[in-house]
Amino acid sequence: MQVEILLITAENRLPRTRALVMAAFACLLAVLVFSIRPGAASSAPTRVVELGLTETTPPPSCPGKVVNNIEVVPCRVEGHVTGFQAIAGGLPQPYEAPFDGKIVAWSITLARPSRADGTNTTDEVSFFNEFLGSPSKARIGVLRRIEGSRPPAYKLLRQSPVQILNPYFGRRVIFALDHPMTILRGQVVALTIPTWAPMFAFNIGDSNTWRGSRKPGECTDKADIQEGHPQQGVGKTKTYGCYYSNARLLYTATVVKMAP
Secondary structure, eight states: OOOOEEEEESSSOOOHHHHHHHHHHHHHHHHHHHHTSTTOOOOSOOOEEEETOOSOOOOOOOSOEEETTEEEEOOOOEEEEEEEEEEETTEESTTBOSSSEEEEEEEEEOOOOOOSOOSSOOOHHHHHHHHHOSSOEEEEEEEEEOTTOSSOEEEEEEEOOOEEOGGGTTSEEEEEEEEEEEEOTTOEEEEEEEEEESOEEESOOTTOEEEESSOTTOSSSHHHHHTOOOOOOTTOEEEOOEEEESEEEOEEEEEEEOOO
16 A cells, blocks of 8 residues: 555645645644654643544555455445444544544545456456445544434534545545534544445454444345445434444544633
């Protein structure tokens, strides 16, 4: 996978001066986030946190590998769902805001699915386009849990613009928000995938679990996934009835603490 980080605005049409400012902003956030990671020696109060950040990030699962027309290394993506990690790398509730703040940016780590049929590959992009829709897209949303709901239900409070992901396959991309989103302590940042996205680490340790916006009992069949609907109606509530283990959604959200 190509090691490269891109900073993109919502419209991806920055004048050069503003682009340089935003790049500097990204570097500053990286320094601030590093300074508050677990184990960092600092007595200063936390002002910036990157939700979903862990010590290591597993690679996304694509491309796959085929030998004699048999898939020996699977390519796995997610689609038609809104989800968030319950545990990431052993860290519980990694997307729950620890304070009232503003989400100023979010990132997603993308695999590079194969685009051609070959001796050891299949045209994965065309398959997912046909199965889940085209192009590859994602956005983030802020959720508030409905107290006492079992299985848990969440209300969508606000969401970012949709981003088309195809140009960034094989990279980690950061989307700076032109209009930062409010998030309150205890609320959750979820990833919404209207079509499909290759940001899925599959078959990894059991210290990685996530919840998806599908009905209980409709979690794994191809029909369940294809006919699923992500949570995109602001103000509406959806049940998160599916709980998955040994997998991870590879995204983060940068939150800046509100001034008192």
